[in-house]
Amino acid sequence: MRECDILVVGAGLSGVSAANHLSRLGEEDVVVLERLSDGPFNRYHRICGEAVSDRMFNMAGFEPSGVIRRVDRICIAFPGDIEINIPVSGQIVDRPSLISNIRDGCSADFVHATARGVTRDGDGFIVGLSDGSSIRCNKLVGADGAHSVVRRDVFGHVPQEVLPIVNNIVPGTGDGSLRFEVGGEYPGAYKWEFPSSDGMLSVGYIKGCGSVEGAVETGARNMVIGIPPSVVDGSCILVGDAACLANPLCFGGIGAALVSGRKAAEALSSGDVGRYQRWVDRDLMFDPHFMEAHKSFSEWGDEEISTAMEPFRKGYSLARGLMAMIRHPKWANIYFSCWIGFKRGW
Numbered sequence: 502m503r504e505c506d507i508l509v510v511g512a513g514l515s516g517v518s519a520a521n522h523l524s525r526l527g528e529e530d531v532v533v534l535e536r537l538s539d540g541p542f543n544r545y546h547r548i549c550g551e552a553v554s555d556r557m558f559n560m561a562g563f564e565p566s567g568v569i570r571r572v573d574r575i576c577i578a579f580p581g582d583i584e585i586n587i588p589v590s591g592q593i594v595d596r597p598s599l600i601s602n603i604r605d606g607c608s609a610d611f612v613h614a615t616a617r618g619v620t621r622d623g624d625g626f627i628v629g630l631s632d633g634s635s636i637r638c639n640k641l642v643g644a645d646g647a648h649s650v651v652r653r654d655v656f657g658h659v660p661q662e663v664l665p666i667v668n669n670i671v672p673g674t675g676d677g678s679l680r681f682e683v684g685g686e687y688p689g690a691y692k693w694e695f696p697s698s699d700g701m702l703s704v705g706y707i708k709g710c711g712s713v714e715g716a717v718e719t720g721a722r723n724m725v726i727g728i729p730p731s732v733v734d735g736s737c738i739l740v741g742d743a744a745c746l747a748n749p750l751c752f753g754g755i756g757a758a759l760v761s762g763r764k765a766a767e768a769l770s771s772g773d774v775g776r777y778q779r780w781v782d783r784d785l786m787f788d789p790h791f792m793e794a795h796k797s798f799s800e801w802g803d804e805e806i807s808t809a810m811e812p813f814r815k816g817y818s819l820a821r822g823l824m825a826m827i828r829h830p831k832w833a834n835i836y837f838s839c840w841i842g843f844k845r846g847w
């Protein structure tokens with residue numbers, strides 16, 4: 502049986518971010534497992550809106566790379582012709598290029614293999630692989646996405662919600678904004694329209710509501726939301742989608758994947774693994790209010806949405822936001838969570 506000090510399962514953004522930071526911290530005995538190779542890997546990592554803010558890159562300690570297009574505004578259209586514009590600073594990335602650039606800075610050994618199951622072995626873990634072999638490690642990072650084997654076997658946690666999301670690539674140029682269309686054909690939810698590569702838009706929504714004309718490529722993937730009660734168990738840490746860290750309102754998960762990879766590496770290398778749990782518990786990015794707002798919002802009809810958003814018909818400002826919270830305290834959490842989520846949750 503192969504042995505290593507730190508094993509990372511999954512070489513998506515959270516996994517390569519962890520591996521990259523472990524290298525920077527001088528951790529030499531690191532193995533990264535990835536079940537997909539080449540074509541399937543690139544296809545898997547292209548079914549997404551691929552929007553990520555400058556702020557998240559900064560927090561994750563990476564320069565933006567693999568950039569397809571800059572974005573400077575989020576535009577949210579509500580029923581009743583109400584539109585909110587939020588200035589932002591970010592980009593649409595080509596994720597396989599970004600992953601490859603981050604991976605180039607790793608000294609870890611990348612192994613093409615599928616983790617089938619995890620068992621405890623003293624203070625360490627044994628990860629069984631699909632070819633019948635296994636790897637023993639002292640420390641384990643679960644970066645294996647929405648259907649994490651590490652989360653299942655070590656934490657026994659089932660995500661609070663699994664949302665099947667369809668993403669289409671359709672012809673169109675957009676206006677450089679990240680556009681969200683709330684309600685209507687997408688009851689209690691929304692459709693997003695992001696600029697993609699030249700002359701194309703990336704259009705997504707929760708499966709089962711709405712449709713998109715002229716789609717030239719379609720993919721579907723599950724988004725998991727609702728962070729487990731614990732994301733650290735002994736020397737095992739969950740990051741990115743394995744920890745269900747994506748924002749439940751704007752579905753931003755790329756930034757959370759990158760930053761959590763960094764935080765996990767720092768916690769493992771410092772010997773104080775618990776600091777990762779403390780970060781997840783305290784950071785506003787993962788506040789439980791987002792999940793509550795998601796649940797309330799998913800029960801809203803168009804009429805309730807337009808009534809709640811009426812105070813912003815002439816545009817959003819902090820003063821209008823505060824006035825709306827005072828006038829409609831029952832929606833205060835939705836106002837607050839939307840503002841923070843769309844501004845800082847991606």
Ligand SMILES: Cc1cc2nc3c(=O)[nH]c(=O)nc-3n(C[C@H](O)[C@H](O)[C@H](O)COP(=O)(O)OP(=O)(O)OC[C@H]3O[C@@H](n4cnc5c(N)ncnc54)[C@H](O)[C@@H]3O)c2cc1C
Nearest residue numbers: 511513514515536549550551552616646741742753754755
């Ligand atoms: C349709 C859609 C659109 C989205 N749009 C956006 C967006 O615009 N902006 C944004 O910020 N977020 C977006 N997200 C969320 C974002 O894609 C995820 O939060 C992010 O991909 C999480 O990264 P990760 O590295 O944790 O997981 P993943 O990207 O899922 O990577 C996990 C890796 O682990 C590998 N793996 C899985 N199981 C095993 C195993 N058993 N053994 C070995 N390897 C394994 C997988 O092959 C994969 O390479 C979107 C999500 C969806 C579904």
